[in-house]
Amino acid sequence: MPRVAVLRHRLGVGSEPFVLEQARRFGRWEPVLVARDALPAGLELPAASLVESAGRRAAAAHTAGVGSRPLAALLRELRVDAVLAHFGVEGACALPATRRAGLPLATVFHGFDATCSPAALLRARKPSWATYVRRSRRLAREGELFLPVSEHLRTRLLERGLPAARTRTHHLGIDLGKLPADPPAAQPRTVVHVARLVEKKGTAHLLRALALLPADVRLVCVGDGPLRRPLGELARHLGVAGRTTFTGAVGNDEALRLVAAAGVLCLPSTTAANGDQEGLGQVLLEAGALGRPVVATRHGGIPSAVVDGRTGTLVPEADPAALATALARYLDDPALAARTGGAAREHVRARFDAARQTALLEDLLDGLIGGSR
Incomplete structure (x- = not known):
């Protein structure tokens, strides 16, 4: 059975359950998780850490693109x-190591890594993002496979010069067994919003929309982030603080329960x-x-996740x-909500089942090693 290293600098990020969900769904390939940082508890899969195996200096050099x-x-x-590699940043940082080890590299693009401008990435002053900007052309030339999670991201990557023949839209899907x-x-009078509280998620616009809805409508905001305090102040200014709940960060199981309850x-x-855009919006599938x-x-x-007028409204x-x-x-209109929700359930199960999508990914990985095995 071939083995694939699933690379993410920091594993176990609460807003990224899709990384581990996908890894757990491999069948014909054996996954091993590889992190730059220390490993969190409870991964349930074979895993290794660069900082734990080689030390902090080696991890820092990897991030800076000099080792x-x-x-x-x-x-x-x-x-x-x-x-x-999950995210273009990880792909760029890992590229020289994969060349040195003689291994093919597939890179998954999730959003900001395909939509933020190089200038915006550099302004963030993150060493790994600077490495991504500096090495992006080499990644485009040498990377064996590029996997944007939506057609929109594929279009953006092609505009940036990635080769069309090696750039394939691949939806991650969701683990239906976790529901x-x-x-x-x-x-029926509750709206739920699951998101990291950052500009891209549009939470401020939702609070302003809530102020236009009847007083019996409640909003549950699930997640945390740098805009938590200003959003709370905006809710008070709009007069909707009393019917808005900010839960803070919660586990994926609790987030699903809150979605089901709305x-x-x-x-x-x-x-x-900075140009950052949504790659797909996994919570829409959930x-x-x-x-x-x-x-x-x-x-x-x-629009890759929601069929306007059938599974939701855009x-x-x-x-x-x-x-x-x-x-x-x-x-x-509870009847409309029920019909639309039923159509959404059928749509997700037909097109975004993680087991089916990961099997397709394994087919793509087979193609990377077919000539060498």
């Missing part, structure tokens, strides 16, 4: 046949000032799998009035 030997040695020690076996009854999910994503209608924006890769970016109108349709 590839330690990672190459770790990949050889793990006896992997290919490397699957609550006995979900709570939906509260009448509708809203993800009003917008293009951030809501659909739970039979919940969604209201989202016509933005980034979201509205323009940064338009609170349009958001409020779309939300009110589902909140005021």
